[in-house]
Amino acid sequence: MADVAAKAGVSRALVSIVFRGQPGAGEETRERVLRVADEIGYRPDNAAQLLARGRSRTLGVMVTVHQSFQADLVEAIYPEADRLGYEVLLSANAPGRDEARAVEALLGHRCEAVILLGPDAPVADLDALGHRTATVAVGRRVPGARVDSVHTSEGKGVRQVMEHLVELGHRRIVHVDGGRGPGSAERRRAYRAAMRRHGLTSELCVIPGEHTEDSGIETGRRLLAERNAGRSLPTAILAGNDRCAMGLLMTFARAGVDVPGEVSVVGYDDSHLSHLMPVGLTTVRQDAVLMAEHAVRFAMERLDNGELDPREVALEPKLVVRGTSGPVRRD
Structure with missing residues (x-):
């Protein structure tokens, strides 16, 4: 920012105002600052700015590699998180990398809340995690744990x-x-x-x-x-x-x-x-889209009020009949 300020001939504080989109800079000055920033390749470090204010605005999602339905869930989580002003950080549970390690990586990157897709950790472990941070389990009931859950009936x-x-x-x-x-x-x-x-x-x-x-x-x-x-x-x-x-x-x-x-x-x-x-x-x-929407909403609501009792929603399934089922063959 100091380099941008020097080349644009303005103060560093004015550069900060421009990048935060706040009033206080004329249109000509704003355009000059943005043009100079583009010329020297400067991009604001949004993560650092958020952390300086004590927020990361990042939602952590634990996913299991190769589970196709979880890929559908992740795809549906992104637009809902984006709508609420959150970035999404993924951490994979894979052979040689268990759930605990995947979750710790998310917490280490200062995710404000975590969504666990298909967790199989013991209820006691999930309860302990729920006491550390806002946690939502998708695809599994977790009665007795301080964790919100979203699953199909x-x-x-x-x-x-x-x-x-x-x-x-x-x-x-x-x-x-x-x-x-x-x-x-x-x-x-x-x-x-x-x-x-x-x-x-x-x-x-x-x-x-x-x-x-x-x-x-x-x-x-x-x-x-x-x-x-x-x-x-x-x-x-x-x-x-x-x-x-x-x-x-x-x-x-x-x-x-x-x-x-x-x-x-x-x-x-x-x-x-x-x-x-x-x-x-x-x-x-x-319904992957509906499950994702509920999961993100639960995480946001718990961030706003950490004293909420654990919530559970069971969504309606639907049989889809295609070509692999038919009547018994009568010989």
């Missing part, structure tokens, strides 16, 4: 899937769960409850898995091996999420299994992946 989503499959005549419906992934426990419970409700307890089968394509591929290979050993394939599979469903579809396609003629496959999330196939994936839609 997992039970309703699974019930919609099960009603759809049962109406199509399916009885041998298998669920590949998502392990410790966000929403997995609720989806697993809802699947079991739906199978019992429809009188299908004897057909109930939960296959341990993860929210990854590899999990779907492994499950597909396991089911094909069982078929080769004389056991027929299930007629329908509810995957833990869209990525897992994609792995199943890849394995079945390579083995020549007809989907949905021989096996119906349903995912969960309605991430952008579900549209990137010759045959669209039947899945449960989670």
